[in-house]
Amino acid sequence: MEKEPSADKRGPTGVTQNEKRLLAVLAGHLDRTAESVAEEMQTATDAVIQWAHLAEENGFATMTRTVTHTYVLNEEGEVYARAGLPERQLLNSFEGSIEMATLKQHPLSKIGIGWMRKKGWVTIRDGLISRNGDAPEGIDELALKGPLTEGEGLNALIRRGLIVDHESAVTTMRLTPAGEALVNEGLDLREETGQITHEHLLTGEWEHLNLRRYRIDRLPRRAVPGKIHPYQRLINEMRQILLEMGFTEISGELVQSAFWNFDALFQPQDHPAREMQDTFYLAEETDLPEGYERVKAMHEHGGDTTSSGWGGVWSGKKAEQCVLRTHTTGLSIQYLATHPEPPVRAFCISRVYRREAIDPTHTPEFEQLEGVVMDKEVTFSHLLGFLKEFYLKMGFADVRFRPAYFPYTEPSVEPEVYVDGLGWVEIGGAGIFRQEVTDPWGVKTPVLAWGLGVSRVAMLKLGLKDLRMLYRSDIDWIRDAPILPADTQSSTRR
Numbered sequence: 443m444e445k446e447p448s449a450d451k452r453g454p455t456g457v458t459q460n461e462k463r464l465l466a467v468l469a470g471h472l473d474r475t476a477e478s479v480a481e482e483m484q485t486a487t488d489a490v491i492q493w494a495h496l497a498e499e500n501g502f503a504t505m506t507r508t509v510t511h512t513y514v515l516n517e518e519g520e521v522y523a524r525a526g527l528p529e530r531q532l533l534n535s536f537e538g539s540i541e542m543a544t545l546k547q548h549p550l551s552k553i554g555i556g557w558m559r560k561k562g563w564v565t566i567r568d569g570l571i572s573r574n575g576d577a578p579e580g581i582d583e584l585a586l587k588g589p590l591t592e593g594e595g596l597n598a599l600i601r602r603g604l605i606v607d608h609e610s611a612v613t614t615m616r617l618t619p620a621g622e623a624l625v626n627e628g629l630d631l632r633e634e635t636g637q638i639t640h641e642h643l644l645t646g647e648w649e650h651l652n653l654r655r656y657r658i659d660r661l662p663r664r665a666v667p668g669k670i671h672p673y674q675r676l677i678n679e680m681r682q683i684l685l686e687m688g689f690t691e692i693s694g695e696l697v698q699s700a701f702w703n704f705d706a707l708f709q710p711q712d713h714p715a716r717e718m719q720d721t722f723y724l725a726e727e728t729d730l731p732e733g734y735e736r737v738k739a740m741h742e743h744g745g746d747t748t749s750s751g752w753g754g755v756w757s758g759k760k761a762e763q764c765v766l767r768t769h770t771t772g773l774s775i776q777y778l779a780t781h782p783e784p785p786v787r788a789f790c791i792s793r794v795y796r797r798e799a800i801d802p803t804h805t806p807e808f809e810q811l812e813g814v815v816m817d818k819e820v821t822f823s824h825l826l827g828f829l830k831e832f833y834l835k836m837g838f839a840d841v842r843f844r845p846a847y848f849p850y851t852e853p854s855v856e857p858e859v860y861v862d863g864l865g866w867v868e869i870g871g872a873g874i875f876r877q878e879v880t881d882p883w884g885v886k887t888p889v890l891a892w893g894l895g896v897s898r899v900a901m902l903k904l905g906l907k908d909l910r911m912l913y914r915s916d917i918d919w920i921r922d923a924p925i926l927p928a929d930t931q932s933s934t935r936r
């Protein structure tokens with residue numbers, strides 16, 4: 443291949459063909475407008491500006507953009523230019539003093555009176571307007587006479603909305619000394635070939651081609667294609683794991699009765715979590731489902747079981763109240779009520795609502811991953827094993843369990859995962875449903891149940907310091923968040 447002239451001076455990246463053509467056109471001129479260059483090169487002005495940008499980056503040319511304004515009176519301005527500003531016309535309409543009420547009859551009084559006062563032309567006292575003196579012509583009135591050149595007078599007219607500002611930009615460009623030197627050394631203006639073809643190789647023509655150089659030291663412009671929100675991506679991944687483990691996905695309404703959200707889970711009616719400050723109550727009420735009497739009996743005295751219940755009188759009114767679901771455990775028990783025979787493996791990943799003060803780690807709405815496994819002979823060990831397995835698949839290798847309490851499970855645990863830099867982080871609740879929960883619906887087989895904070899997991903997996911980021915649609919964050927397919931995220935995935 444021919445050695446390109448002065449390749450050393452062009453830097454390692456070379457100069458594009460279009461840039462060279464542009465430099466040749468600029469040679470011998472001082473400043474040229476983009477338009478005239480475009481005309482000579484028989485191309486679009488935008489293209490010329492783009493090539494000039496490249497040349498500028500390489501130090502061969504400079505560009506200057508000059509914005510010029512042309513000011514013209516608008517329709518209203520034209521009228522005032524002929525007849526005078528409203529305040530002048532108004533002032534000329536009377537001598538000495540005039541009753542305010544009379545002057546208000548004047549069609550221009552609305553605009554004019556204020557301006558006359560502002561300019562100190564008149565004094566208003568006891569409903570009477572009096573001239574102060576001879577009211578000399580102001581800079582705005584001078585400007586109105588034209589020509590409209592920049593200055594305080596014009597600014598005053600612009601502020602009063604009497605002017606149209608026509609803006610036009612002219613881009614000029616010229617060679618730098620380096621650009622001139624490059625042109626003087628001679629530019630290789632032969633056509634460039636961007637792609638070598640089979641033909642070129644066969645005929646040996648490739649040896650004589652002027653091949654376009656790649657700028658391998660430059661990053662290409664960043665591509666920001668559409669993609670799934672990082673949080674949704676994580677939720678999809680969790681869903682996939684559970685589906686692969688043989689679970690059925692269930693769903694339910696955001697609005698639930700207190701009955702399903704609390705009572706069916708043997709949560710006593712005076713439980714603090716049911717208080718207004720923790721739960722969003724709605725004005726609506728709903729009918730109690732068939733079989734609610736058995737839940738009532740369970741609360742009051744333990745129904746037909748050995749449990750003694752909570753005692754007292756269970757109020758149907760309280761149970762009829764509608765709430766924004768505070769957890770998804772209410773969906774699990776509803777599902778079991780209609781599917782009381784084993785085996786059942788069900789899950790849902792859904793939004794729940796709690797009256798939390800908003801801060802970096804609390805939002806009043808967040809997602810939970812809820813699940814149940816009902817089968818003959820499933821035990822507490824299976825529950826721990828399952829949770830461990832799930833977290834492993836999510837990429838948390840260290841999982842441990844702390845004893846916990848929920849009104850609906852016994853025994854109960856809170857799983858924790860170990861996160862570098864944070865230590866052990868609590869990430870949900872789990873346990874075996876109590877007899878008080880399952881018995882009213884004829885469920886006789888053990889039920890493993892859990893509810894995990896999905897947004898918590900997301901925070902840890904996405905390295906967020908602020909939970910709110912998940913809900914904020916911060917476009918920069920969304921663009922920057924890496925796309926990690928499930929398979930590459932965790933080496934423990936089996």
Ligand SMILES: N[C@@H](Cc1ccccc1)C(=O)O
Pocket residue numbers: 768769770771848851854870871872873891892893894
């Ligand atoms: N509902 C509990 C989690 C949980 C679900 C199922 C069983 C035990 C605990 C919570 O919201 O924190």
